[in-house]
Amino acid sequence: MYQTEIYIAPTRQGTINIILGSTTVTGNDTDFNSSDIGKQLKIRTEDGYKTYGITAVASSTSITISAASDYGQSNCYYNTDYKLLDTSPDISMPVTYSIFDISEPDKRGGTRSKTLELPGTKQNNIIFNHIFEIDSDGTFNPNISADCIVYQNTVEILTGSFQLLQVNRNFDNIIYECAVLGRVTNIYTVFGEKNLNDLDLSDYNHNYTQANLTASWTLDSDNGYVYPMIDYGETDASQQTIWQVNQLYPAVYVKTLIDKIFALAGFTYSSTFFNSGFFKKLIVPFNAGSFKYSEDEVASRLFEAGMIAGSASITTSSSDTYLTIPYNDIAVIPDMDPSGQFNPATHEWTVAKSGHYDLTMLTNLTVTFYNTSGLILDVDYPGYIEVVITRGGTPLAMDPTMQDDISSYLHFSGSTTPHDVNITSVFNNLYLLVGDVVSFQVHLRGDTSFTTFGVTVEAIPNCYVYNAVVNENITEGDGVVMSDVIPQNIRISDFFRSITNMFNLYIDEDINIPNRLNIEPRNTFYGGGILQDWTHKWDRSQPVNILLMGELTSQNYLFTYRSDQDYWNDKYTKKYIQKDHNEIYGEYWLPVDNDFLTDTQNIDVVFAPTVLSQYQANSMILSSIRFIDTNPSISTDKTSPKGSVIRILYYGGLKSGNWTYRSLASGTAVDTSKTQYPYAGHFDDPVNPTVDINFGLPAELYYQAKGQSVTDNNLFNAYYSSQYDEITDKDSKVVDMFLNLNPADIQSLDFRNEIYIAGQYYRLVEVTDYDIVNAGLTKCRFLKVKTGRQFVASTHNLNGGKGALINNMRVPVLSYLSIGIPSGLVVGNNNTTKKGGLVITGDGNAVSGKNVTVLGGNGNIINANNVTLINTSGQTITDDNATYIDGARYVKASDMSGQSTLMGGMSTVSLTGISPASVILISYTGIGILTGTLSVAADPDYFTINSTSPTDTAVVNWYVAKM
Numbered sequence: 001m002y003q004t005e006i007y008i009a010p011t012r013q014g015t016i017n018i019i020l021g022s023t024t025v026t027g028n029d030t031d032f033n034s035s036d037i038g039k040q041l042k043i044r045t046e047d048g049y050k051t052y053g054i055t056a057v058a059s060s061t062s063i064t065i066s067a068a069s070d071y072g073q074s075n076c077y078y079n080t081d082y083k084l085l086d087t088s089p090d091i092s093m094p095v096t097y098s099i100f101d102i103s104e105p106d107k108r109g110g111t112r113s114k115t116l117e118l119p120g121t122k123q124n125n126i127i128f129n130h131i132f133e134i135d136s137d138g139t140f141n142p143n144i145s146a147d148c149i150v151y152q153n154t155v156e157i158l159t160g161s162f163q164l165l166q167v168n169r170n171f172d173n174i175i176y177e178c179a180v181l182g183r184v185t186n187i188y189t190v191f192g193e194k195n196l197n198d199l200d201l202s203d204y205n206h207n208y209t210q211a212n213l214t215a216s217w218t219l220d221s222d223n224g225y226v227y228p229m230i231d232y233g234e235t236d237a238s239q240q241t242i243w244q245v246n247q248l249y250p251a252v253y254v255k256t257l258i259d260k261i262f263a264l265a266g267f268t269y270s271s272t273f274f275n276s277g278f279f280k281k282l283i284v285p286f287n288a289g290s291f292k293y294s295e296d297e298v299a300s301r302l303f304e305a306g307m308i309a310g311s312a313s314i315t316t317s318s319s320d321t322y323l324t325i326p327y328n329d330i331a332v333i334p335d336m337d338p339s340g341q342f343n344p345a346t347h348e349w350t351v352a353k354s355g356h357y358d359l360t361m362l363t364n365l366t367v368t369f370y371n372t373s374g375l376i377l378d379v380d381y382p383g384y385i386e387v388v389i390t391r392g393g394t395p396l397a398m399d400p401t402m403q404d405d406i407s408s409y410l411h412f413s414g415s416t417t418p419h420d421v422n423i424t425s426v427f428n429n430l431y432l433l434v435g436d437v438v439s440f441q442v443h444l445r446g447d448t449s450f451t452t453f454g455v456t457v458e459a460i461p462n463c464y465v466y467n468a469v470v471n472e473n474i475t476e477g478d479g480v481v482m483s484d485v486i487p488q489n490i491r492i493s494d495f496f497r498s499i500t501n502m503f504n505l506y507i508d509e510d511i512n513i514p515n516r517l518n519i520e521p522r523n524t525f526y527g528g529g530i531l532q533d534w535t536h537k538w539d540r541s542q543p544v545n546i547l548l549m550g551e552l553t554s555q556n557y558l559f560t561y562r563s564d565q566d567y568w569n570d571k572y573t574k575k576y577i578q579k580d581h582n583e584i585y586g587e588y589w590l591p592v593d594n595d596f597l598t599d600t601q602n603i604d605v606v607f608a609p610t611v612l613s614q615y616q617a618n619s620m621i622l623s624s625i626r627f628i629d630t631n632p633s634i635s636t637d638k639t640s641p642k643g644s645v646i647r648i649l650y651y652g653g654l655k656s657g658n659w660t661y662r663s664l665a666s667g668t669a670v671d672t673s674k675t676q677y678p679y680a681g682h683f684d685d686p687v688n689p690t691v692d693i694n695f696g697l698p699a700e701l702y703y704q705a706k707g708q709s710v711t712d713n714n715l716f717n718a719y720y721s722s723q724y725d726e727i728t729d730k731d732s733k734v735v736d737m738f739l740n741l742n743p744a745d746i747q748s749l750d751f752r753n754e755i756y757i758a759g760q761y762y763r764l765v766e767v768t769d770y771d772i773v774n775a776g777l778t779k780c781r782f783l784k785v786k787t788g789r790q791f792v793a794s795t796h797n798l799n800g801g802k803g804a805l806i807n808n809m810r811v812p813v814l815s816y817l818s819i820g821i822p823s824g825l826v827v828g829n830n831n832t833t834k835k836g837g838l839v840i841t842g843d844g845n846a847v848s849g850k851n852v853t854v855l856g857g858n859g860n861i862i863n864a865n866n867v868t869l870i871n872t873s874g875q876t877i878t879d880d881n882a883t884y885i886d887g888a889r890y891v892k893a894s895d896m897s898g899q900s901t902l903m904g905g906m907s908t909v910s911l912t913g914i915s916p917a918s919v920i921l922i923s924y925t926g927i928g929i930l931t932g933t934l935s936v937a938a939d940p941d942y943f944t945i946n947s948t949s950p951t952d953t954a955v956v957n958w959y960v961a962k963m
Contacts, residue, residue, distance in 0.1 A: 003154075004093065004773045006118075006180075007082040008162040009042070009147040010127055014061075018043060018050070020072035027061040028075065039080040041065060044144065045073045047200050049266030054080070077144050086121040087773075093150075094769035095158060095180070099506060099751040111158065111182025111509070114769070115165060120174020128164065128176065145189065148180050152772050155743040158182065159514055161189065182509060187517070190265040191493040198492070199260040201252070201482035208478045210245045210663045217654055217678040221253040221280040225482060226651055228680035230285055231613065232641040233626035241619075242660045242671075245476050249286035251680065252486050254499065254648065255279060261492055270510060271519040273503065278691065283651045283680060285610075287487050287625070289643035291474045294484045301353050304336040304466035305329065305344065307459065313366075316381070316454030319446040324439055325363065325459050336466075349467070351436040354477040354665070356470040359387055359427040361440060366458040367410060368418040373452035376414065380407040381455050382445035385425045390437040391667075402427060403443075410455055420460070429470050431667060434477055440465055476665040487646040490606065495646075498605035502648075502693070504719040508751050518752075521719050526763065529752030534739060538757050539777055542738035548730075554601035555594050557724070559695035559716050560587035561609040564645040567628045568611035568702060576699050585609040586682060588696030588716040592728045603720075608645035609694060612681045614703030620657035620677050621686040621703045623649060650693050655679040655686070683711070690793070701798075701812045704832065704848065708814070712806045713793035721791045726783070733784045735762065741770060741778045754785065761785040799846065799861050799876075814846055828858075842873070849880075 014029035025041070036054050041063075043050045053066035095113045118124055148162035158180060166177040181189060204224030206212050213227040227248045234247045255274065262269055273279055293301075305327040314323040328344045330337040342349045363385055371377060387402045388395055396402075404425035432438070442457055474480060499505070506525040510516035520528065556579070563573060563584055576583040580600075586609040610623045627642040654676035661672040683689035687705045692714040701710075726732050737757070746767075755762045762782035770778045796806040804811035815832045826833060828843045838847065840854045847854070849865040858873045864880045872884040883890045 003152070004087060004091070005151040006085045006087065006162075007149045007151075008085060008127070009079040009082045010162075011044075011077045011079050011144050011146065015075040016043065016078050017074040018045070018069045018072060018076060020070070021068050023055075023065050023068050025063050025065055025069075027063075030061050032057050032060050032063050036063065036080060042079050042147070044077045044266075045071055046198070046264070047071045047073075048262075048264040079146065082147070082149065083127050084123070085118055085127065086123050088117070088119045091116060091118075091773050093180075093772040095772055096766065096768050097182070097746075097749060097770065098766040099508065099764070111160065113158075113180040113772075115177050115179055118176040118178055120169075120176065124176060125174065128167075145181075150180060150772060152743040152746070152775065155747050157743050157746040157772060159509075187265050187267055188493050188496075190267075191261075191491070191496065194264070194492050195488070196257065196486055196490045196492060196495055197483050197488050199257065199264060199483065199486075201256070201260065201486065204252070204256070204482045206480055208245070208474050208476055208480050210476065210661070210665065213245060213248055214661075221255045223253075224256045225250045225252050226283060226680075227251070227678065228283065228285065228649070228651060229620070229622060229677045230610075230680065231622045231624040231626050233628070234641060241658070242662055244662045244664060246291070246473070246664070249291060250480060250482070250485055251283040251285040251649070251651070252482060253280065253651075254282035254284060257284065257486075257495070258499070261496060264492075266515060268513070268516045269519050270516060273505070273520050273524060281651050281684070282693070283649050284487060285623075285625075285647050285649055285680065286485055287644045287646055288485065289641045290472075291485065293469065293472050293474060293478070294481055297479070297481065297484075298469050298472060300339045301355065301357075301469050302338070302467060303330070303342045303349055304464065305342045305347075305349070306336075306465075307463040308461050311366075311458050311460050313456055313458035314442065314444060315456040316444050316450045317446055318448055318450055321444045321446070323442040323457065323459060325361075325441060325463055325465075327440070327463065327465055347439060349438040349465075351432045351434055351438065353479075354433045355431070355475050357430050357432055358468040358470050359430065359438075360466055360468070361385060361404075361423075361425040361427075362462075362464045363423045363425065363442070364460045364462050365409070365421050365423065365442070366418050366460050367421055368456045368458075369412045369416050369454070370456070371412070371414075371416060371453050373449065375453075377453065378413045379411070381410040381412060382407050383410050383455075383457070384443040385423060386441050386443050387427050387430065388439045388441055389430075389432065390439075391433065391435075401430065406442075410457075412455070433665075433667060476663065490646055494606045498607060498648075501603055501605050502715055502719075504723065506751070511748060511750065522723055523719075525752055526754070527752075529750060529754055531754050531756060533756045535757050537739040537741065537745075539738045539740060542777065545736040547734040547736075554599045555592050556600040557590040557592070557603060558587060558600055559590070559603045559720065560584050561605055561607055561695070562645050564608035565627070566611075566624065566642075566644055567626050568613055568624050569609065572611060572698065572700065583699070585611055585698050586694030586696065588694075588714070590716070590724060605648075606646060607648045610647050610649055610682060611698075612683065612686055612701065612703055614705075620655075620659065621679070621681070621705065623647075623681045648693065649680040650682065650684050650691065652679045652681065652684050652686075688795070689713075690795075697806070697809050698812050699810065700815050702815050704814045704846070708798045709795045710798055710806070710811060711793060711795050712809050717791045717793070717807065717809075726786050729786055732786050734765070735782045735784060737780055737782065738777045739780050740776060741767070741780075742775055746770060746775075755782065757782075813844065 013031050014027050016030060017026045017028070032054075034057055036057055039054050041052050041054050043052075050069065050071060052069070054063050055066050056064035058064070093113055093116045095111060097111045145161035145163065148158075148160055149156060150158040160180050160182045163179045163181060164176060165179055168175040168177065201224070206225070216223055216226045219226070228251055229243065229248060232247070232249070258269075258274055306329045307325065307327050308329045310326060310328065312323055312326050314321045324347055327342070327347045330342050330344055336342075339352055341352050369381075383406050385404045385406055386398060388398075389402065390396070404423075404427070406423055406425075409421045409423055442459065444455065444457065447454065500507070504522045505519055506522050508518045508525075510518055518525075518528075558581075561584055563569065569585055572585045573582045578587070578589050610625060612621055613624045614621045625641075625644050625647065627644075656675065657677040659674050659677055661674050663670045663672075679686065682692055682694045684691040686703065687707065688709050689711045690713060692711055695715045697710065697712065697714065749767065751764055753764070755764050762784055764780060765783055766781040768779040768781065791807075794806060796804065796811050798811065798814055813832075826838060826840045828841060828845070831840055831843065831845045831847070833840070833847045838850075838852050840847065840852070842854055842857045842860075844859045845854050845857065845862065846860070847862045849862055849867060851866045852862055852864075853868045854860060854862075854872075855869065856871045857869045857875075860869060860873060861876045862869075863876075863878050864882060866881045867877055868883045869875065869877075870885045872887050875884060875887075877884075
């Protein structure tokens with residue numbers, strides 16, 4: 001029996017408060033004392049664990065730490081030192097160590113003990129603070145993990161988190177049921193219910209300006225965010241040439257999220273993959289649908305001001321007179337002006353943030369008319385309540401949106417007795433810029449008769465003015481709070497699991513550095529180990545179980561994204577069927593040759609795929625998250641963005657493409673011509689990709705480009721193919737053996753190592769129930785090493801045809817669907833067209849020209865105009881005005897025979913230069929029935945056309961076969 005020691009660092013009494021930038025820590029019901037000096041203070045915060053040394057103790061509720069805190073939070077749990085738990089003489093502590101589940105390869109392993117029982121000794125009762133006392137509240141919190149270290153004969157063999165599961169009490173006999181979680185298992189426990197938007201991304205908050213957006217296109221992942229060009233449906237899909245700043249939305253780098261997640265969990269990682277140039281290009285784009293302000297942001301824009309005392313007046317004159325309403329109070333209602341935008345001394349509002357605003361004024365006026373003219377009058381005196389906007393020191397020209405006509409309130413019918421009027425004025429949707437100075441006035445028109453007739457208007461108390469944010473969408477110049485714009489309500493655990501599943505990441509504890517995880521894709525992970533000979537540890541007297549990999553739990557494996565209902569995903573999924581389900585764009589279906597299994601196992605992620613599309617020939621190729629409700633085909637109108645399933649893309653940088661970049665920051669449109677656009681998609685490059693973050697190649701691509709190719713360097717091939725070649729091979733085996741393991745073996749356990757036993761090479765998969773107290777024979781599971789196919793990426797040039805393969809993966813056909821389907825008739829499958837004037841019957845024809853006719857032809861590529869193909873397949877045509885019949889090219893003997901209006905239903909056309917191999921084609925427009933007779937008796941020959949309608953027309957062309 002080995003000597004086993006279990007140490008835990010439980011949370012201490014009370015909670016503490018840390019202040020950003022301060023070395024002083026205050027406590028709430030804490031019990032600090034001089035013995036704490038020199039200890040390590042470990043604080044549990046919303047930003048992860050923070051560790052500082054304790055340098056001084058001022059009182060039981062105040063200490064000094066070794067460095068200024070880099071975070072601020074109140075009521076934090078904390079611990080300071082490890083305590084040794086008492087164990088019983090007959091304790092058993094089986095622990096399982098694993099790297100992944102053979103039967104479910106998408107599941108990752110970890111380390112976890114079985115339930116162990118600790119006695120209720122005096123020491124343990126003190127550590128657990130007598131939690132067994134039902135009628136008292138203790139300080140031990142079972143909901144907060146406690147750091148734990150387990151030693152076996154002074155060798156550290158397990159570090160992780162201690163979990164108190166249950167307390168059993170039988171009179172004075174107390175038993176604590178506990179478990180210890182290893183670091184890999186524990187990190188998911190730490191994630192708990194936290195979401196991505198709980199991460200502190202304040203380091204990456206920025207202003208929504210054209211300069212910041214543009215700069216992000218060439219900065220790396222250290223910038224935290226980038227603004228890719230993605231079709232959310234706001235741009236006119238038939239053009240997509242003008243993009244406003246506020247039609248580009250932020251995407252956060254996946255590397256940024258990973259780093260913040262590990263900081264939150266109090267972990268670090270070692271990973272060449274996470275630090276690779278490839279991984280640093282992955283982004284999570286905006287998916288909320290609306291780019292809304294937060295409640296705090298809206299509040300920061302609001303003000304309300306009142307006039308509660310005093311008065312001010314004006315009287316008509318020969319010229320216009322103005323009265324600035326003396327709003328002089330912002331304290332009548334608490335928080336009337338929380339951000340200090342209104343100046344009661346000058347009665348002005350200085351706009352703190354640009355945007356669209358409504359202004360509402362409640363104006364109380366005392367109106368007094370005078371009339372010494374001797375005339376009997378019944379009139380409205382012309383007057384207005386106005387909003388005055390001063391921009392850059394110059395008042396803007398007054399327009400109707402800034403005026404409220406109050407003439408009806410200034411009605412004179414003979415009385416000169418003062419009377420009060422109450423006027424409500426609303427000014428809608430005023431676009432104001434930061435720094436604009438806004439005041440409010442009464443404006444009376446001037447009149448030459450003012451000496452004998454006029455009015456005095458006096459502003460009296462209980463006048464108010466307040467604003468409202470009209471458009472809660474973020475506009476240019478606003479601040480962007482990154483935690484508000486990343487996908488909301490996405491569990492960190494789901495996000496991290498999805499990244500793990502995408503790239504087949506293996507996670508192992510670092511045996512030398514606490515709370516550090518080694519994370520690499522499977523092939524890289526195993527490449528980092530050494531060879532160990534464990535032949536002498538194998539107990540040959542014990543049974544050996546061999547599981548044939550032909551007996552996997554599933555016949556099929558489906559590597560897939562989640563479905564979504566945006567236009568392109570919906571269109572693709574409805575069109576393609578994969579075995580027993582509608583195919584999701586970018587999935588990969590792997591069948592296993594097994595006659596006895598029928599189940600399908602999904603290796604999936606939380607992300608939906610994003611389809612690349614193109615809406616005009618030679619236009620920019622964009623990822624599309626466009627939702628369309630009202631039109632069965634794609635709409636030509638702008639659509640409002642809608643919330644989508646979370647996405648992941650590869651930011652490919654700037655690609656060639658012409659567009660106009662429009663800023664409205666100045667209040668008017670300022671356009672800049674651009675020749676490159678910030679591309680993001682599932683390919684690293686849409687035309688000549690080398691990387692694809694889909695699992696497999698889609699059946700169809702919705703764009704075409706000159707020299708276009710496709711790559712098979714996708715997620716399945718790059719990260720899974722070698723593994724599945726191994727575990728699905730008929731000769732692969734899982735082997736269970738019993739080995740004599742000791743504490744040193746466990747301390748140095750590294751799943752990356754290759755294990756040699758009696759002439760065979762294995763990969764260690766799991767150590768099952770290693771008993772820390774009674775170490776000895778332990779069941780170990782191995783995967784017999786059988787080198788799988790080493791994937792080598794390749795590319796394939798696309799021509800639009802179907803049926804090609806690349807490394808046994810289908811090559812997608814090309815489909816071009818413009819916004820506004822090209823005019824003409826297209827009958828058949830997998831035909832792609834870009835322009836109008838088409839008549840096509842056949843399959844797999846790729847047509848980029850206009851005025852093309854294909855009758856009974858398949859697999860033709862036509863990059864020319866005015867082309868006719870009859871009963872012709874497999875041709876590549878680049879010349880305009882070409883004609884093929886039965887696979888042979890024909891040329892015209894004449895450009896045009898002419899056009900004749902049928903006179904009396906009959907016309908005769910002379911045909912010159914024809915031969916027995918000639919072909920005559922007639923283009924007929926009309927409602928009648930056309931018949932014809934050809935005479936070839938003499939040169940010139942004649943063709944007579946007849947129609948039942950005397951006004952129909954026909955054009956006759958004749959062609960001579962090209963020799």
